[in-house]
Amino acid sequence: MSSRGKGRKRSAEAGHFAYTGLDRVLHEKARLGILTALITRPDGILFNDLKELCSLTDGNLSRHVQVLLEAELVEVWKGYEGRRPQTLVRLSATGRRQFVAYLEELEQVIRDAKPATRAAAQRSKSFKAPPGWMPA
């Protein structure tokens, strides 16, 4: 009789690794980069500069800014620099609040994972599957 499958101890931590705070709108890799750039510039970033900072194409940046705009996480302003039409993207107050909350969940992931990285390196060498277990 093994107690391994009963999961009593596991049950106590049910959902611990669900990270529900990692909202997909903010977590998507390109949008995470855009939001990180924007939080460092409270007055906003011109579309073309943002494109460079995040290594995105026009089309990709437009698409992601649209998603962020629909979620009300950013504001988009239109204006002119000299005679050239420009677009300014800026984190909204809602965006800032939600991104700060998202970053706290991200820090929780690191707090959960980081201390385990050294132990994992040591244990992985000594792993033996239980007798009779086979790779799938």
Next chain:
Amino acid sequence: MSSRGKGRKRSAEAGHFAYTGLDRVLHEKARLGILTALITRPDGILFNDLKELCSLTDGNLSRHVQVLLEAELVEVWKGYEGRRPQTLVRLSATGRRQFVAYLEELEQVIRDAKPATRAAAQRSKSFKAPPGWMPA
């Protein structure tokens, strides 16, 4: 004449917020949870326990484990606990290395974003768009 659009200073940081180390296989929210759970248990986690820890359905966990298996980030072992067939999921050596590298990039995101969160809170109240600029 405004120097804002010229982006000389910006260019120096081109790609800074691209976070190319955030590999989509590892970054996807559910898989990030699975990998974080697995790194805390170097001997692996039974499928049903992992399902609970990550609040995933059978189908979702199967699908994500399959993606991780194809990327050689996890090993899957089959065996019995008593008479019940069981599946054990375990981080591979490759998975551990790649996840540790991923976590380093994630820490870079936090280092970039975190110091800006307080400044952003103060500046957002005093933001005025340049004269003539309009919300899109």
